[in-house]
Amino acid sequence: MLMFRNTRSDLTSTEHMIEFQRGLKTSVPMLLGIIPFALVLGAQATQKGLSSLEVPLLTGLNFAGGSEFAILEVWTNPPNVLMLMFITFLVNSRHLLMGASLVPYLRHLPNKQVLPTLFFMVDESWAAAYADAEQKKHLGLNRAFSLPYYAGLCFALYLMWISFTTLGALIGPLLGDVHRFGFDMAFAAVFLVLLGGMWKGVAAARPWLVSLITAALAYLYLPAGWYVPIGALCGIASAFLFIQEDAA
Incomplete structure:
Protein backbone atom coordinates (compact mmCIF):
# COMPACT_ATOMS: atom_id res chain seq x y z
CA MET A 1 0.00 0.00 0.00
CA LEU A 2 1.08 3.56 -0.73
CA MET A 3 0.89 4.76 2.86
CA PHE A 4 3.47 2.19 3.98
CA ARG A 5 6.12 3.08 1.40
CA ASN A 6 9.33 4.61 2.69
CA THR A 7 11.87 3.83 0.00
CA ARG A 8 11.36 7.13 -1.92
CA SER A 9 10.55 10.70 -0.96
CA ASP A 10 8.98 11.64 -4.30
CA LEU A 11 5.66 10.43 -5.62
CA THR A 12 4.64 9.86 -9.22
CA SER A 13 1.71 11.78 -10.68
CA THR A 14 -0.49 8.70 -10.24
CA GLU A 15 0.51 8.39 -6.59
CA HIS A 16 -0.14 12.10 -6.11
CA MET A 17 -3.67 11.61 -7.40
CA ILE A 18 -4.22 8.57 -5.15
CA GLU A 19 -3.14 10.59 -2.11
CA PHE A 20 -5.29 13.55 -3.19
CA GLN A 21 -8.32 11.28 -3.52
CA ARG A 22 -7.56 9.78 -0.11
CA GLY A 23 -7.71 13.29 1.33
CA LEU A 24 -11.05 13.87 -0.36
CA LYS A 25 -12.46 10.66 1.12
CA GLY A 49 -25.73 43.59 6.95
CA LEU A 50 -23.17 41.78 4.77
CA SER A 51 -24.10 41.23 1.14
CA SER A 52 -24.06 37.89 -0.68
CA LEU A 53 -20.79 39.04 -2.31
CA GLU A 54 -19.14 40.09 0.94
CA VAL A 55 -19.87 36.77 2.66
CA PRO A 56 -17.65 34.61 0.37
CA LEU A 57 -14.96 37.29 0.60
CA LEU A 58 -15.11 37.05 4.39
CA THR A 59 -15.03 33.26 4.49
CA GLY A 60 -12.56 32.86 1.63
CA LEU A 61 -9.93 35.38 2.68
CA ASN A 62 -10.04 34.49 6.38
CA PHE A 63 -11.02 30.77 6.14
CA ALA A 64 -11.34 30.24 9.88
CA GLY A 65 -14.88 29.47 10.98
CA GLY A 66 -14.30 30.08 14.68
CA SER A 67 -13.09 33.64 14.23
CA GLU A 68 -15.77 34.36 11.63
CA PHE A 69 -18.52 33.40 14.07
CA ALA A 70 -16.73 35.40 16.78
CA ILE A 71 -16.52 38.64 14.83
CA LEU A 72 -20.17 38.38 13.81
CA GLU A 73 -21.04 38.31 17.53
CA VAL A 74 -19.55 41.81 17.97
CA TRP A 75 -20.27 43.16 14.46
CA THR A 76 -21.65 46.68 14.38
CA ASN A 77 -22.57 49.14 11.63
CA PRO A 78 -20.14 50.68 10.95
CA PRO A 79 -17.83 47.87 12.09
CA ASN A 80 -15.13 48.47 14.70
CA VAL A 81 -12.22 47.26 12.60
CA LEU A 82 -9.65 47.24 15.39
CA MET A 83 -11.91 45.16 17.63
CA LEU A 84 -12.60 42.71 14.80
CA MET A 85 -8.87 42.37 14.10
CA PHE A 86 -8.16 41.82 17.79
CA ILE A 87 -10.80 39.11 18.16
CA THR A 88 -9.67 37.42 14.92
CA PHE A 89 -6.10 37.30 16.20
CA LEU A 90 -7.14 35.90 19.57
CA VAL A 91 -9.38 33.17 18.20
CA ASN A 92 -6.89 32.24 15.46
CA SER A 93 -3.88 32.33 17.80
CA ARG A 94 -4.19 28.56 18.21
CA HIS A 95 -2.92 28.34 14.63
CA LEU A 96 0.49 29.43 15.92
CA LEU A 97 0.76 26.18 17.86
CA MET A 98 -0.81 24.14 15.08
CA GLY A 99 1.67 25.54 12.56
CA ALA A 100 4.58 24.96 14.92
CA SER A 101 3.61 21.30 15.24
CA LEU A 102 4.02 20.92 11.45
CA VAL A 103 7.54 22.41 11.34
CA PRO A 104 9.31 19.01 11.53
CA TYR A 105 7.29 17.84 8.53
CA LEU A 106 7.52 20.99 6.38
CA ARG A 107 11.01 22.37 7.05
CA HIS A 108 12.47 20.72 3.93
CA LEU A 109 9.89 22.36 1.65
CA PRO A 110 10.26 25.76 -0.11
CA ASN A 111 8.16 28.72 1.07
CA LYS A 112 6.03 28.60 -2.09
CA GLN A 113 4.66 25.29 -0.81
CA VAL A 114 4.71 25.99 2.93
CA LEU A 115 2.82 29.31 2.84
CA PRO A 116 -0.24 27.95 0.95
CA THR A 117 -0.18 24.93 3.28
CA LEU A 118 -0.46 27.20 6.30
CA PHE A 119 -3.08 29.47 4.71
CA PHE A 120 -5.47 26.56 4.12
CA MET A 121 -4.83 25.04 7.55
CA VAL A 122 -7.97 24.79 9.66
CA ASP A 123 -8.69 22.63 12.68
CA GLU A 124 -10.12 19.76 10.63
CA SER A 125 -7.39 19.63 7.96
CA TRP A 126 -4.63 20.05 10.55
CA ALA A 127 -6.00 17.33 12.83
CA ALA A 128 -6.43 14.79 10.03
CA ALA A 129 -3.10 15.53 8.30
CA TYR A 130 -1.14 15.63 11.55
CA ALA A 131 -2.61 12.33 12.73
CA ASP A 132 -1.81 10.78 9.34
CA ALA A 133 1.78 12.06 9.51
CA GLU A 134 2.24 10.78 13.06
CA GLN A 135 0.99 7.34 12.04
CA LYS A 136 3.41 7.21 9.11
CA LYS A 137 6.31 8.44 11.26
CA HIS A 138 5.76 5.55 13.66
CA LEU A 139 5.91 3.21 10.67
CA GLY A 140 9.36 4.56 9.79
CA LEU A 141 8.62 6.80 6.79
CA ASN A 142 11.17 9.57 6.24
CA ARG A 143 8.74 12.03 4.65
CA ALA A 144 5.62 11.28 6.68
CA PHE A 145 3.58 14.38 5.83
CA SER A 146 1.69 13.90 2.56
CA LEU A 147 1.09 17.19 0.77
CA PRO A 148 -1.26 15.65 -1.83
CA TYR A 149 -3.34 14.10 0.96
CA TYR A 150 -3.43 17.45 2.76
CA ALA A 151 -4.32 19.22 -0.50
CA GLY A 152 -7.29 16.88 -0.99
CA LEU A 153 -8.53 17.68 2.51
CA CYS A 154 -8.15 21.42 2.08
CA PHE A 155 -9.64 21.49 -1.42
CA ALA A 156 -12.86 19.85 -0.22
CA LEU A 157 -13.11 21.87 3.00
CA TYR A 158 -12.39 25.21 1.32
CA LEU A 159 -14.75 24.64 -1.60
CA MET A 160 -17.61 23.48 0.61
CA TRP A 161 -17.08 26.24 3.16
CA ILE A 162 -17.18 29.02 0.55
CA SER A 163 -20.09 27.43 -1.32
CA PHE A 164 -22.35 26.83 1.66
CA THR A 165 -21.64 30.09 3.47
CA THR A 166 -22.61 31.82 0.23
CA LEU A 167 -25.72 29.64 -0.05
CA GLY A 168 -26.57 30.49 3.55
CA ALA A 169 -26.29 34.18 2.69
CA LEU A 170 -28.64 33.72 -0.28
CA ILE A 171 -31.33 31.70 1.49
CA GLY A 172 -30.91 33.23 4.94
CA PRO A 173 -33.70 35.79 4.48
CA LEU A 174 -36.05 32.96 3.49
CA LEU A 175 -35.17 30.84 6.52
CA GLY A 176 -35.49 33.60 9.10
CA ASP A 177 -34.06 32.66 12.49
CA VAL A 178 -31.81 29.68 11.65
CA HIS A 179 -31.24 28.86 15.32
CA ARG A 180 -34.69 27.29 15.53
CA PHE A 181 -33.45 24.47 13.25
CA GLY A 182 -30.59 23.63 15.62
CA PHE A 183 -27.97 23.90 12.86
CA ASP A 184 -25.66 25.96 15.06
CA MET A 185 -25.08 22.91 17.27
CA ALA A 186 -23.08 21.33 14.43
CA PHE A 187 -20.26 23.81 15.07
CA ALA A 188 -19.90 22.71 18.68
CA ALA A 189 -20.26 19.04 17.74
CA VAL A 190 -17.40 19.13 15.22
CA PHE A 191 -15.09 20.83 17.71
CA LEU A 192 -15.95 18.34 20.43
CA VAL A 193 -14.99 15.49 18.10
CA LEU A 194 -11.70 17.22 17.24
CA LEU A 195 -10.94 17.88 20.90
CA GLY A 196 -11.65 14.25 21.68
CA GLY A 197 -9.02 13.22 19.15
CA MET A 198 -6.50 15.59 20.78
CA TRP A 199 -7.17 14.40 24.35
CA LYS A 200 -3.91 13.79 26.19
CA GLY A 201 -5.15 13.61 29.75
CA VAL A 202 -6.66 15.86 32.40
CA ALA A 203 -3.49 17.89 32.97
CA ALA A 204 -3.22 18.94 29.32
CA ALA A 205 -6.93 19.87 29.26
CA ARG A 206 -6.72 22.41 32.11
CA PRO A 207 -6.51 25.46 29.75
CA TRP A 208 -9.65 24.19 27.98
CA LEU A 209 -11.49 24.16 31.29
CA VAL A 210 -10.28 27.64 32.25
CA SER A 211 -11.34 29.00 28.86
CA LEU A 212 -14.74 27.31 29.14
CA ILE A 213 -15.49 28.64 32.63
CA THR A 214 -14.36 32.22 31.97
CA ALA A 215 -16.19 32.35 28.63
CA ALA A 216 -19.38 31.05 30.26
CA LEU A 217 -19.18 33.65 33.05
CA ALA A 218 -18.52 36.43 30.55
CA TYR A 219 -21.46 35.24 28.44
CA LEU A 220 -23.76 35.44 31.47
CA TYR A 221 -22.63 38.72 32.98
CA LEU A 222 -20.94 40.87 30.30
CA PRO A 223 -22.22 42.56 27.10
CA ALA A 224 -22.71 40.41 24.01
CA GLY A 225 -19.58 39.14 22.30
CA TRP A 226 -17.11 39.70 25.14
CA TYR A 227 -17.06 36.03 26.08
CA VAL A 228 -15.05 35.29 22.93
CA PRO A 229 -11.91 37.39 23.64
CA ILE A 230 -12.12 36.76 27.39
CA GLY A 231 -12.32 32.99 26.99
CA ALA A 232 -9.48 33.01 24.44
CA LEU A 233 -7.20 35.25 26.54
CA CYS A 234 -7.78 33.31 29.74
CA GLY A 235 -7.18 30.00 27.98
CA ILE A 236 -3.90 31.22 26.44
CA ALA A 237 -2.71 32.79 29.72
CA SER A 238 -3.53 29.67 31.73
CA ALA A 239 -1.69 27.48 29.21
CA PHE A 240 1.51 29.48 29.76
CA LEU A 241 1.05 29.41 33.54
CA PHE A 242 0.49 25.65 33.60
CA ILE A 243 3.54 25.07 31.38
CA GLN A 244 5.74 27.09 33.75
CA GLU A 245 4.23 25.34 36.76
CA ASP A 246 4.86 21.88 35.29
CA ALA A 247 8.42 22.83 34.36
CA ALA A 248 9.23 24.06 37.88
Whole structure:
Protein backbone atom coordinates (compact mmCIF):
# COMPACT_ATOMS: atom_id res chain seq x y z
CA MET A 1 0.00 0.00 0.00
CA LEU A 2 1.08 3.56 -0.73
CA MET A 3 0.89 4.76 2.86
CA PHE A 4 3.47 2.19 3.98
CA ARG A 5 6.12 3.08 1.40
CA ASN A 6 9.33 4.61 2.69
CA THR A 7 11.87 3.83 0.00
CA ARG A 8 11.36 7.13 -1.92
CA SER A 9 10.55 10.70 -0.96
CA ASP A 10 8.98 11.64 -4.30
CA LEU A 11 5.66 10.43 -5.62
CA THR A 12 4.64 9.86 -9.22
CA SER A 13 1.71 11.78 -10.68
CA THR A 14 -0.49 8.70 -10.24
CA GLU A 15 0.51 8.39 -6.59
CA HIS A 16 -0.14 12.10 -6.11
CA MET A 17 -3.67 11.61 -7.40
CA ILE A 18 -4.22 8.57 -5.15
CA GLU A 19 -3.14 10.59 -2.11
CA PHE A 20 -5.29 13.55 -3.19
CA GLN A 21 -8.32 11.28 -3.52
CA ARG A 22 -7.56 9.78 -0.11
CA GLY A 23 -7.71 13.29 1.33
CA LEU A 24 -11.05 13.87 -0.36
CA LYS A 25 -12.46 10.66 1.12
CA THR A 26 -11.20 11.57 4.60
CA SER A 27 -12.95 14.94 4.36
CA VAL A 28 -16.43 13.48 3.73
CA PRO A 29 -17.46 13.02 7.40
CA MET A 30 -16.11 16.50 8.18
CA LEU A 31 -18.17 18.02 5.39
CA LEU A 32 -21.36 16.57 6.83
CA GLY A 33 -20.69 18.59 9.98
CA ILE A 34 -19.41 21.70 8.18
CA ILE A 35 -22.38 22.21 5.87
CA PRO A 36 -24.97 23.06 8.57
CA PHE A 37 -22.91 25.67 10.37
CA ALA A 38 -21.64 27.09 7.05
CA LEU A 39 -25.29 27.79 6.24
CA VAL A 40 -25.75 29.31 9.70
CA LEU A 41 -22.71 31.56 9.29
CA GLY A 42 -23.86 32.80 5.90
CA ALA A 43 -27.37 33.52 7.19
CA GLN A 44 -26.05 35.31 10.28
CA ALA A 45 -23.70 37.40 8.16
CA THR A 46 -26.56 38.71 6.03
CA GLN A 47 -28.52 39.53 9.20
CA LYS A 48 -25.54 41.68 10.23
CA GLY A 49 -25.73 43.59 6.95
CA LEU A 50 -23.17 41.78 4.77
CA SER A 51 -24.10 41.23 1.14
CA SER A 52 -24.06 37.89 -0.68
CA LEU A 53 -20.79 39.04 -2.31
CA GLU A 54 -19.14 40.09 0.94
CA VAL A 55 -19.87 36.77 2.66
CA PRO A 56 -17.65 34.61 0.37
CA LEU A 57 -14.96 37.29 0.60
CA LEU A 58 -15.11 37.05 4.39
CA THR A 59 -15.03 33.26 4.49
CA GLY A 60 -12.56 32.86 1.63
CA LEU A 61 -9.93 35.38 2.68
CA ASN A 62 -10.04 34.49 6.38
CA PHE A 63 -11.02 30.77 6.14
CA ALA A 64 -11.34 30.24 9.88
CA GLY A 65 -14.88 29.47 10.98
CA GLY A 66 -14.30 30.08 14.68
CA SER A 67 -13.09 33.64 14.23
CA GLU A 68 -15.77 34.36 11.63
CA PHE A 69 -18.52 33.40 14.07
CA ALA A 70 -16.73 35.40 16.78
CA ILE A 71 -16.52 38.64 14.83
CA LEU A 72 -20.17 38.38 13.81
CA GLU A 73 -21.04 38.31 17.53
CA VAL A 74 -19.55 41.81 17.97
CA TRP A 75 -20.27 43.16 14.46
CA THR A 76 -21.65 46.68 14.38
CA ASN A 77 -22.57 49.14 11.63
CA PRO A 78 -20.14 50.68 10.95
CA PRO A 79 -17.83 47.87 12.09
CA ASN A 80 -15.13 48.47 14.70
CA VAL A 81 -12.22 47.26 12.60
CA LEU A 82 -9.65 47.24 15.39
CA MET A 83 -11.91 45.16 17.63
CA LEU A 84 -12.60 42.71 14.80
CA MET A 85 -8.87 42.37 14.10
CA PHE A 86 -8.16 41.82 17.79
CA ILE A 87 -10.80 39.11 18.16
CA THR A 88 -9.67 37.42 14.92
CA PHE A 89 -6.10 37.30 16.20
CA LEU A 90 -7.14 35.90 19.57
CA VAL A 91 -9.38 33.17 18.20
CA ASN A 92 -6.89 32.24 15.46
CA SER A 93 -3.88 32.33 17.80
CA ARG A 94 -4.19 28.56 18.21
CA HIS A 95 -2.92 28.34 14.63
CA LEU A 96 0.49 29.43 15.92
CA LEU A 97 0.76 26.18 17.86
CA MET A 98 -0.81 24.14 15.08
CA GLY A 99 1.67 25.54 12.56
CA ALA A 100 4.58 24.96 14.92
CA SER A 101 3.61 21.30 15.24
CA LEU A 102 4.02 20.92 11.45
CA VAL A 103 7.54 22.41 11.34
CA PRO A 104 9.31 19.01 11.53
CA TYR A 105 7.29 17.84 8.53
CA LEU A 106 7.52 20.99 6.38
CA ARG A 107 11.01 22.37 7.05
CA HIS A 108 12.47 20.72 3.93
CA LEU A 109 9.89 22.36 1.65
CA PRO A 110 10.26 25.76 -0.11
CA ASN A 111 8.16 28.72 1.07
CA LYS A 112 6.03 28.60 -2.09
CA GLN A 113 4.66 25.29 -0.81
CA VAL A 114 4.71 25.99 2.93
CA LEU A 115 2.82 29.31 2.84
CA PRO A 116 -0.24 27.95 0.95
CA THR A 117 -0.18 24.93 3.28
CA LEU A 118 -0.46 27.20 6.30
CA PHE A 119 -3.08 29.47 4.71
CA PHE A 120 -5.47 26.56 4.12
CA MET A 121 -4.83 25.04 7.55
CA VAL A 122 -7.97 24.79 9.66
CA ASP A 123 -8.69 22.63 12.68
CA GLU A 124 -10.12 19.76 10.63
CA SER A 125 -7.39 19.63 7.96
CA TRP A 126 -4.63 20.05 10.55
CA ALA A 127 -6.00 17.33 12.83
CA ALA A 128 -6.43 14.79 10.03
CA ALA A 129 -3.10 15.53 8.30
CA TYR A 130 -1.14 15.63 11.55
CA ALA A 131 -2.61 12.33 12.73
CA ASP A 132 -1.81 10.78 9.34
CA ALA A 133 1.78 12.06 9.51
CA GLU A 134 2.24 10.78 13.06
CA GLN A 135 0.99 7.34 12.04
CA LYS A 136 3.41 7.21 9.11
CA LYS A 137 6.31 8.44 11.26
CA HIS A 138 5.76 5.55 13.66
CA LEU A 139 5.91 3.21 10.67
CA GLY A 140 9.36 4.56 9.79
CA LEU A 141 8.62 6.80 6.79
CA ASN A 142 11.17 9.57 6.24
CA ARG A 143 8.74 12.03 4.65
CA ALA A 144 5.62 11.28 6.68
CA PHE A 145 3.58 14.38 5.83
CA SER A 146 1.69 13.90 2.56
CA LEU A 147 1.09 17.19 0.77
CA PRO A 148 -1.26 15.65 -1.83
CA TYR A 149 -3.34 14.10 0.96
CA TYR A 150 -3.43 17.45 2.76
CA ALA A 151 -4.32 19.22 -0.50
CA GLY A 152 -7.29 16.88 -0.99
CA LEU A 153 -8.53 17.68 2.51
CA CYS A 154 -8.15 21.42 2.08
CA PHE A 155 -9.64 21.49 -1.42
CA ALA A 156 -12.86 19.85 -0.22
CA LEU A 157 -13.11 21.87 3.00
CA TYR A 158 -12.39 25.21 1.32
CA LEU A 159 -14.75 24.64 -1.60
CA MET A 160 -17.61 23.48 0.61
CA TRP A 161 -17.08 26.24 3.16
CA ILE A 162 -17.18 29.02 0.55
CA SER A 163 -20.09 27.43 -1.32
CA PHE A 164 -22.35 26.83 1.66
CA THR A 165 -21.64 30.09 3.47
CA THR A 166 -22.61 31.82 0.23
CA LEU A 167 -25.72 29.64 -0.05
CA GLY A 168 -26.57 30.49 3.55
CA ALA A 169 -26.29 34.18 2.69
CA LEU A 170 -28.64 33.72 -0.28
CA ILE A 171 -31.33 31.70 1.49
CA GLY A 172 -30.91 33.23 4.94
CA PRO A 173 -33.70 35.79 4.48
CA LEU A 174 -36.05 32.96 3.49
CA LEU A 175 -35.17 30.84 6.52
CA GLY A 176 -35.49 33.60 9.10
CA ASP A 177 -34.06 32.66 12.49
CA VAL A 178 -31.81 29.68 11.65
CA HIS A 179 -31.24 28.86 15.32
CA ARG A 180 -34.69 27.29 15.53
CA PHE A 181 -33.45 24.47 13.25
CA GLY A 182 -30.59 23.63 15.62
CA PHE A 183 -27.97 23.90 12.86
CA ASP A 184 -25.66 25.96 15.06
CA MET A 185 -25.08 22.91 17.27
CA ALA A 186 -23.08 21.33 14.43
CA PHE A 187 -20.26 23.81 15.07
CA ALA A 188 -19.90 22.71 18.68
CA ALA A 189 -20.26 19.04 17.74
CA VAL A 190 -17.40 19.13 15.22
CA PHE A 191 -15.09 20.83 17.71
CA LEU A 192 -15.95 18.34 20.43
CA VAL A 193 -14.99 15.49 18.10
CA LEU A 194 -11.70 17.22 17.24
CA LEU A 195 -10.94 17.88 20.90
CA GLY A 196 -11.65 14.25 21.68
CA GLY A 197 -9.02 13.22 19.15
CA MET A 198 -6.50 15.59 20.78
CA TRP A 199 -7.17 14.40 24.35
CA LYS A 200 -3.91 13.79 26.19
CA GLY A 201 -5.15 13.61 29.75
CA VAL A 202 -6.66 15.86 32.40
CA ALA A 203 -3.49 17.89 32.97
CA ALA A 204 -3.22 18.94 29.32
CA ALA A 205 -6.93 19.87 29.26
CA ARG A 206 -6.72 22.41 32.11
CA PRO A 207 -6.51 25.46 29.75
CA TRP A 208 -9.65 24.19 27.98
CA LEU A 209 -11.49 24.16 31.29
CA VAL A 210 -10.28 27.64 32.25
CA SER A 211 -11.34 29.00 28.86
CA LEU A 212 -14.74 27.31 29.14
CA ILE A 213 -15.49 28.64 32.63
CA THR A 214 -14.36 32.22 31.97
CA ALA A 215 -16.19 32.35 28.63
CA ALA A 216 -19.38 31.05 30.26
CA LEU A 217 -19.18 33.65 33.05
CA ALA A 218 -18.52 36.43 30.55
CA TYR A 219 -21.46 35.24 28.44
CA LEU A 220 -23.76 35.44 31.47
CA TYR A 221 -22.63 38.72 32.98
CA LEU A 222 -20.94 40.87 30.30
CA PRO A 223 -22.22 42.56 27.10
CA ALA A 224 -22.71 40.41 24.01
CA GLY A 225 -19.58 39.14 22.30
CA TRP A 226 -17.11 39.70 25.14
CA TYR A 227 -17.06 36.03 26.08
CA VAL A 228 -15.05 35.29 22.93
CA PRO A 229 -11.91 37.39 23.64
CA ILE A 230 -12.12 36.76 27.39
CA GLY A 231 -12.32 32.99 26.99
CA ALA A 232 -9.48 33.01 24.44
CA LEU A 233 -7.20 35.25 26.54
CA CYS A 234 -7.78 33.31 29.74
CA GLY A 235 -7.18 30.00 27.98
CA ILE A 236 -3.90 31.22 26.44
CA ALA A 237 -2.71 32.79 29.72
CA SER A 238 -3.53 29.67 31.73
CA ALA A 239 -1.69 27.48 29.21
CA PHE A 240 1.51 29.48 29.76
CA LEU A 241 1.05 29.41 33.54
CA PHE A 242 0.49 25.65 33.60
CA ILE A 243 3.54 25.07 31.38
CA GLN A 244 5.74 27.09 33.75
CA GLU A 245 4.23 25.34 36.76
CA ASP A 246 4.86 21.88 35.29
CA ALA A 247 8.42 22.83 34.36
CA ALA A 248 9.23 24.06 37.88
